[in-house]
Amino acid sequence: MWVPSDVPDNLWQRCGALRAGLPRDAVxxxxxxxxxxxxxxxxxxxxxxxxxxxxxxxxxGVVAHRILTLGEGDSCWLRGLRVTTPGRTFLDLAARLDLLSLVIAGDGLAGRAQNGVADLRVAVEAGVGRRGVKLARAALPLLDPASKSPMESRLRFLVVTALLGPVLVNKPVFDDAGEMFAEPDLQFAEFKIAIEYEGDHHHLDEGQWRRDIKRDELYRVHGWILIKVTKMDLLVRPATVIERIRDALISRGWRRP
Structure with missing residues (x-):
């Protein structure tokens, strides 16, 4: 179960109410x-x-973690609350999550860090010997703050760890006249293969559904292969997703390195 991206206000209220009863250095x-x-x-x-x-x-209702040091670069203020920085938070989570969950969280944290993945890398390098640091190091090259949702991150993780090669994330594609016509979730630009995650809103929102039809036709007209992936595909049939992408790549002349 995942916390929605729009965090309810009661979390802020609970933290604000607890602050008065916590030690002054608590973060x-x-x-x-x-x-x-x-x-x-x-x-x-x-x-x-x-x-x-x-x-x-x-x-x-509070879990307190006693630590030896908390440097100035490990915490910051967020809407009146003192919290660990995105980098330090990433390192702390690495001791508790699996690799996929850490990559999903890391995408979001990198997107909120001032210097992106670089800030997370600094925190990991400073965490030598800490529990979870090896997993954090493994996750770093898999992160991309351009990801817009947990399911997009999950899809990219599946593709990259299947050794299909690096992919571009949420980058525009253009027609021969230089006009942008789409921005796929993932793409193998060299082979003109686009991969789109289809959430429920693509089917429930009529306007979105019509825009998708127009976009899909433009992919075809401009010589792109479009692969659509659903939540069920990712959670139940991940091997089939990889097989579809691999077959498309091979049809365009790709060979595994």
């Missing part, structure tokens, strides 16, 4: 920090904080 962290950044993470009803106090605060 909201882990799942809580990610949720405050509106980054998708597994649902977690407890509030997570970090503190350097020798005795952890014991407050109902």
């Amino acid at each position: 909201f962290s882990h799942y809580t920090a990610a949720s405050l950044y509106r980054v998708p993470v597994p649902d977690e009803p407890l509030i997570h904080v970090c503190t350097m106090q020798p005795v952890e605060p014991r407050i109902g």
